[in-house]
Amino acid sequence: TGVQTCALPISDTGVRQVAFEYKGGVSVRSVVPSFGPVAGGTSVRLNGMGLVEDMKCVFGKQAVTPSVLDSSKAVCLSPGGASAGEVTLKLVALDGSSLHDGVQYEYYESPEVTGVLPSTGTIAGGSTVSVFGSGYRPGVVMCRFGTLAVSGKAASWVSSTMVSCIAPSAADSTSGPVTVEVSLNDGADFTSDGKVYMYEMGVTVEGLVPSWGLSKTAGQVVTVVGRHFEQSHELGCRFGLEGRARGQYMSST
Numbered sequence: 001t002g003v004q005t006c007a008l009p010i011s012d013t014g015v016r017q018v019a020f021e022y023k024g025g026v027s028v029r030s031v032v033p034s035f036g037p038v039a040g041g042t043s044v045r046l047n048g049m050g051l052v053e054d055m056k057c058v059f060g061k062q063a064v065t066p067s068v069l070d071s072s073k074a075v076c077l078s079p080g081g082a083s084a085g086e087v088t089l090k091l092v093a094l095d096g097s098s099l100h101d102g103v104q105y106e107y108y109e110s111p112e113v114t115g116v117l118p119s120t121g122t123i124a125g126g127s128t129v130s131v132f133g134s135g136y137r138p139g140v141v142m143c144r145f146g147t148l149a150v151s152g153k154a155a156s157w158v159s160s161t162m163v164s165c166i167a168p169s170a171a172d173s174t175s176g177p178v179t180v181e182v183s184l185n186d187g188a189d190f191t192s193d194g195k196v197y198m199y200e201m202g203v204t205v206e207g208l209v210p211s212w213g214l215s216k217t218a219g220q221v222v223t224v225v226g227r228h229f230e231q232s233h234e235l236g237c238r239f240g241l242e243g244r245a246r247g248q249y250m251s252s253t
Contacts, residue, residue: 040080060087146178
C-alpha cells in the first residue's frame with residue numbers, strides 16, 4: 001500500500017500530476033486454532049498480509065469485530081451458537097464485500113469432564129490419571145491441573161469418553177486440591193467442570209509389624225508404619241508386584 005504520484009496525459013498539450021493509492025490485497029496464510037467448541041469464545045489468530053482495522057471476521061454467517069495487532073496478525077473471538085461442523089471464516093470490509101477467499105474453521109461439540117481416576121497423587125507428579133467425560137476427540141489434547149498444563153506424550157486421547165494425562169508436579173510443591181480440565185485445541189479452550197484432583201505429600205513407609213509372615217497363608221494382618229498416610233477409599237497395600245490388598249486407615253503414621 002502507499003500513495004504514489006504518476007503523470008497522466010489529459011490533453012494534447014500537457015500532463016497533470018495526480019496522486020492515487022495502491023491497495024495491496026488481503027491474504028490469510030493460517031488460522032490458529034482452526035477448530036473450537038460450539039460454545040464459542042475461542043481466540044482465533046489469523047496470520048496473513050494486508051490486514052487493516054476496518055474489517056470484520058465472519059464465521060459462516062456470524063460477524064465479529066477483530067483485534068488487529070498489525071498488518072500480518074489479527075485475533076477474532078469465535079461466536080457461539082453454531083452447530084458442529086465446518087464453516088467458512090473470512091474477512092470482509094465494512095460494506096460486507098469479501099476481502100479474500102476464506103478458510104475453513106470447524107466447530108465441535110463442547111466436551112465435558114465428569115471424573116478423574118485416581119483422584120489423588122503425590123506432589124512429585126508422574127501419576128497417570130484417567131479423565132472421564134464426553135465429547136472428547138482426537139487432536140491436540142492438553143490437560144490442565146490447576147494452572148499447570150501438560151501436552152504431547154503427557155496428554156493423549158483414548159476414546160470419546162476418556163483422556164489419559166500424566167500429572168505434573170504440584171505448583172510450588174504444595175499439597176492440596178486442584179481442578180482438572182481438558183483442551184482439545186492445543187490450549188485455546190479448556191473445559192470448566194471443576195473436577196478435583198488432590199495433591200498429597202508422598203507417603204513414606206518406615207517399617208512393618210510384623211515384618212514376616214507364613215507363606216501361602218492369606219489374611220495375616222500387617223501394620224505399616226510411616227508418614228503422610230491419608231484416609232481414602234483408594235488406600236491399599238501391595239506385596240511384591242501383584243499382591244494387592246485394601247488398607248484400613250489408622251492414623252497419618
